[in-house]
Amino acid sequence: MSTESQKLVEMRGITKRYPGVVANEDVTFDVEYGEVHTLLGENGAGKSTLMKILFGLTPADEGEVLLRGEPISISSPADAIDARIGMVHQHFMLVQPLTVAENVALGLRSGRRPFTDLDVVSKRIHELSEAHGLAVDPSTEVWRLSVGERQRVEILKALYRDAELLVLDEPTAVLTPQEVDDLFVILRHMVDDGRGLIFISHKLHEVMSLSDRITVLRNGRVVGSTTPAESTRESLAEMMVGREVLLTPRKPVLAAGRPRLSIRDLSITGDRGAVSVDNLSVEVHAGEILGVAGVSGNGQRELAEAIAGLRPVDAGTIQIDGTDITRATTASRREAGLAYVPEERMRDGAIGEFTVSENLVLVNHGSSEFAKRGLFSHAAIRKHSEDKVNEYGVKTPTVDTPTSSLSGGNIQKVIMARELGVKPGILLACQPTRGVDIGSAEYIHRRLIEQRSEGAGTLLISEDLDEVLGLADRIAVMFEGRIVAIVDAADAKREAIGLMMAGVLDD
Amino acid sequence: MLKKLVGASVPLLAAVTAFFFGAIMLVALGANPFEGFQAMLEGAFGSGERIATTAVRATPLILVGAGISIAFRARVINIGGESQIIAGALLSTVLALNAPDLPAILLVPLVLATGAVGGFLAGAVPGLLKAHAHVNEILSTIMLNLIMVQFMNYLLGGPLIDPLQTSAGTFIPQTERLSDNAALPTLVSGTRLHLGVPVAVLAAVAAFVLLWKTPLGFRLRAVGHNADAAKAAGINVKRHITYALAISGSFGGLAGSILVFGSEGQRMVTDGSAAGFTGSAGFNGIVAALFGGLHPLWTIPSAFLFGALLTGAVQLQRVLQVPASLAVTINGIVVLFVISSAKLRGYIEGRIADRVTESEEPPDDPGPLADVAIGSLDDPIQNPIDSSDGVV
Ligand SMILES: Nc1ncnc2c1ncn2[C@@H]1O[C@H](COP(=O)(O)OP(=O)(O)OP(=O)(O)O)[C@@H](O)[C@H]1O
Ligand SMILES: [Mg+2]
Numbered sequence: 001m002s003t004e005s006q007k008l009v010e011m012r013g014i015t016k017r018y019p020g021v022v023a024n025e026d027v028t029f030d031v032e033y034g035e036v037h038t039l040l041g042e043n044g045a046g047k048s049t050l051m052k053i054l055f056g057l058t059p060a061d062e063g064e065v066l067l068r069g070e071p072i073s074i075s076s077p078a079d080a081i082d083a084r085i086g087m088v089h090q091h092f093m094l095v096q097p098l099t100v101a102e103n104v105a106l107g108l109r110s111g112r113r114p115f116t117d118l119d120v121v122s123k124r125i126h127e128l129s130e131a132h133g134l135a136v137d138p139s140t141e142v143w144r145l146s147v148g149e150r151q152r153v154e155i156l157k158a159l160y161r162d163a164e165l166l167v168l169d170e171p172t173a174v175l176t177p178q179e180v181d182d183l184f185v186i187l188r189h190m191v192d193d194g195r196g197l198i199f200i201s202h203k204l205h206e207v208m209s210l211s212d213r214i215t216v217l218r219n220g221r222v223v224g225s226t227t228p229a230e231s232t233r234e235s236l237a238e239m240m241v242g243r244e245v246l247l248t249p250r251k252p253v254l255a256a257g258r259p260r261l262s263i264r265d266l267s268i269t270g271d272r273g274a275v276s277v278d279n280l281s282v283e284v285h286a287g288e289i290l291g292v293a294g295v296s297g298n299g300q301r302e303l304a305e306a307i308a309g310l311r312p313v314d315a316g317t318i319q320i321d322g323t324d325i326t327r328a329t330t331a332s333r334r335e336a337g338l339a340y341v342p343e344e345r346m347r348d349g350a351i352g353e354f355t356v357s358e359n360l361v362l363v364n365h366g367s368s369e370f371a372k373r374g375l376f377s378h379a380a381i382r383k384h385s386e387d388k389v390n391e392y393g394v395k396t397p398t399v400d401t402p403t404s405s406l407s408g409g410n411i412q413k414v415i416m417a418r419e420l421g422v423k424p425g426i427l428l429a430c431q432p433t434r435g436v437d438i439g440s441a442e443y444i445h446r447r448l449i450e451q452r453s454e455g456a457g458t459l460l461i462s463e464d465l466d467e468v469l470g471l472a473d474r475i476a477v478m479f480e481g482r483i484v485a486i487v488d489a490a491d492a493k494r495e496a497i498g499l500m501m502a503g504v505l506d507d
Numbered sequence: 508m509l510k511k512l513v514g515a516s517v518p519l520l521a522a523v524t525a526f527f528f529g530a531i532m533l534v535a536l537g538a539n540p541f542e543g544f545q546a547m548l549e550g551a552f553g554s555g556e557r558i559a560t561t562a563v564r565a566t567p568l569i570l571v572g573a574g575i576s577i578a579f580r581a582r583v584i585n586i587g588g589e590s591q592i593i594a595g596a597l598l599s600t601v602l603a604l605n606a607p608d609l610p611a612i613l614l615v616p617l618v619l620a621t622g623a624v625g626g627f628l629a630g631a632v633p634g635l636l637k638a639h640a641h642v643n644e645i646l647s648t649i650m651l652n653l654i655m656v657q658f659m660n661y662l663l664g665g666p667l668i669d670p671l672q673t674s675a676g677t678f679i680p681q682t683e684r685l686s687d688n689a690a691l692p693t694l695v696s697g698t699r700l701h702l703g704v705p706v707a708v709l710a711a712v713a714a715f716v717l718l719w720k721t722p723l724g725f726r727l728r729a730v731g732h733n734a735d736a737a738k739a740a741g742i743n744v745k746r747h748i749t750y751a752l753a754i755s756g757s758f759g760g761l762a763g764s765i766l767v768f769g770s771e772g773q774r775m776v777t778d779g780s781a782a783g784f785t786g787s788a789g790f791n792g793i794v795a796a797l798f799g800g801l802h803p804l805w806t807i808p809s810a811f812l813f814g815a816l817l818t819g820a821v822q823l824q825r826v827l828q829v830p831a832s833l834a835v836t837i838n839g840i841v842v843l844f845v846i847s848s849a850k851l852r853g854y855i856e857g858r859i860a861d862r863v864t865e866s867e868e869p870p871d872d873p874g875p876l877a878d879v880a881i882g883s884l885d886d887p888i889q890n891p892i893d894s895s896d897g898v899v
Contacts, residue, residue: 310739329741329743333741334741347735348736348739349736349739350736353732354728354729362736362740363741365725365726374722376720376725
């Protein structure tokens with residue numbers, strides 16, 4: 001195999017500049033055979049950029065890469081795949097109209113060239129998903145899948161290509177605790193085979209449990225390396241952010257008020273034609289955060305889309321502050337006080353080609369604050385945007401930067417800033433801190449709690465059980481389109497909820 | 508910076524190459540290409556009168572081009588310029604026939620506005636079909652072109668025909684001479700330069716303002732870039748798709764009324780053929796828009812270039828006895844080169860980006876029209892892989 005000293009990969013002195021930012025500055029980073037090396041850092045610290053360089057998606061300005069001891073030039077993902085480097089990207093790289101099998105086969109040589117050989121691919125996917133417990137149906141089109149399921153497809157893609165060095169850029173952001181545990185078993189297994197793994201996550205307990213080594217980036221530079229044994233979650237947080245961070249939010253005790261969002265007997269048909277929300281009833285009160293916990297694909301997305309007015313319902317009613325809005329347009333729901341943070345930020349939450357500033361006013365661009373006599377007041381929009389960018393700590397060169405060039409967590413902050421900015425009566429938040437670094441998550445949590453104190457009702461749909469446990473007043477567990485249990489957060493036990501999410505109910 | 512320069516120079520190179528091919532064709536026709544181009548230049552710019560004619564020829568192209576730019580930003584492709592021109596012309600003609608005695612100060616703005624309304628309606632039809640019945644707008648606008656030509660021939664040969672034609676038994680399909688109060692005033696006497704020219708330029712500026720300075724334009728662009736996110740933000744996607752085609756059409760309709768009331772004959776006339784009334788302005792406007800990078804402001808100089816080509820060709824024919832349709836051929840070649848050079852530009856920019864690291868993105872799938880979005884002041888529309896399902 002390998003000599004003691006030989007590393008699987010070594011990146012030396014990597015520097016990468018973008019207009020207005022240095023994304024990586026003289027970064028040195030390596031992975032040994034059989035090791036999980038975690039990259040930690042705030043949003044925009046340069047983690048994804050470093051990985052994109054490794055995967056040939058963007059060239060470095062300076063520095064070199066050594067793979068298995070040899071200098072190597074990787075100028076495209078094809079080169080990287082040839083070199084057995086696999087990457088699971090932060091944003092999905094799936095072609096939505098194609099099936100899972102077609103996505104996996106994409107870019108691979110078929111055994112029956114020039115025809116595809118999807119049966120063989122499907123068979124192999126079945127084997128891999130059995131072996132690793134990654135359940136997906138190869139013949140489903142990707143657009144029908146939930147985010148969690150898409151994540152599994154991405155991992156399958158890399159497994160299928162038999163990568164020796166696997167980069168996972170926030171792979172767990174959308175997975176449930178059980179799924180994460182399962183994934184970690186798979187990953188450990190792969191590492192024990194002698195493979196190397198680069199892991200990126202903002203969830204410190206995951207970092208602590210999976211990593212062999214941890215390197216922290218701040219503003220594009222390496223600020224230090226450590227191991228889980230030598231650190232605590234608090235010390236890692238401090239290393240990343242440069243100050244102490246409050247990891248569990250503190251919220252004042254409030255008596256729940258009048259119902260703000262009432263859902264009665266709601267039934268929705270999903271994209272696959274099957275019932276995805278089944279006769280569901282729930283109420284969110286003023287001053288309450290109701291957490292919905294569940295494995296993705298159990299109807300949460302459909303429920304959220306129905307509340308937002310993006311998906312027709314088959315039966316049942318939705319009321320905002322006592323007014324029926326079951327058939328209202330999205331715009332009138334928003335006027336009634338609804339704010340919506342969609343789960344898939346690049347598809348539904350933001351317009352990549354629009355500037356940060358344009359995305360910040362996407363919902364209320366027509367208000368008298370921003371448009372006077374039919375014409376935009378660019379000065380007002382700029383001022384508003386700059387305030388929001390500062391308030392939420394969005395890392396961007398200017399407010400006129402195209403949003404797609406921001407780091408993932410920073411795009412999420414733009415969306416949160418916009419949706420919380422309208423002072424909503426009801427906030428429908430799907431994965432609100434997905435991919436957001438702990439410092440900013442702390443800020444967003446604080447803002448959610450402030451909204452709660454001001455009497456807003458919040459429906460928090462999240463697969464991050466820690467977030468739900470930390471923020472929610474009550475937790476509704478969703479399974480197969482139904483709410484199978486509602487528990488007070490005070491009495492909630494992590495393990496018990498995890499089991500209910502998996503459909504195991506004790507009577 | 509470098510990138511902008513490349514963006515601007517590629518369409519120019521395309522034009523130069525097209526003229527080079529034009530030269531070859533002139534040689535093949537036995538003419539001296541230098542004399543040919545000189546004749547064209549003289550024909551287009553040789554005198555104040557000719558410059559005015561060039562500007563008048565450019566006018567409908569500016570309008571149709573600016574309209575198409577609006578539709579394109581909402582990711583809607585409007586090929587229906589011809590039908591919208593005809594609809595605008597017919598509606599404003601009917602108005603002028605029925606209100607011939609209104610004073611010019613009222614009638615002129617009124618016929619222009621009516622023209623825009625006609626085009627708006629002709630654009631709204633494919634817009635509604637696309638938004639609510641998923642009918643592809645390329646097909647429906649092309650079909651509507653065919654229908655409107657026949658409708659015009661029917662009206663001008665029947666209900667709207669000049670009574671003199673009937674009594675004389677000549678039956679030329681044209682209306683009677685329209686009220687002089689409706690005629691677009693001439694701006695420079697002795698030339699054909701009429702009010703329509705500045706109106707068109709102003710309309711193109713208005714298109715720019717609409718797209719980038721107003722909430723409506725903001726929503727059109729939002730729908731064009733990412734319909735899903737627009738919808739989630741509360742924007743009515745179907746309605747804005749309809750608006751995109753209808754507003755785009757109103758520019759063509761305005762061009763139609765300018766063609767009628769800026770004409771020397773001061774009447775609407777057809778020869779029965781598809782291009783008989785419009786002079787193919789609905790299609791040449793597309794060329795002008797593409798050459799202008801689908802940006803309403805760049806469409807103005809671009810339309811002047813093609814207007815010059817059209818007037819120059821007449822002189823070419825007169826001096827060298829070469830068919831004027833050579834200009835049409837050059838038009839076509841420019842389109843081919845501009846469109847293929849969009850690919851080339853993408854490639855060159857990619858190369859520059861690699862070197863100066865100006866921009867970087869994972870392999871995006873460019874939108875269906877990204878290939879033709881060239882020389883634009885704004886970034887060409889991009890369509891990330893992850894948002895590739897249907898618009899409506
Ligand atoms: N294509 C691009 N064009 C311009 N700037 C970019 C581009 N991609 C990244 N950047 C900038 O480089 C910096 C580092 O971004 P990167 O995506 O590597 O951050 P990250 O550490 O992965 O953050 P996150 O945790 O939010 O994913 C950011 O400031 C970002 O705005
Ligand atoms: Mg990242």
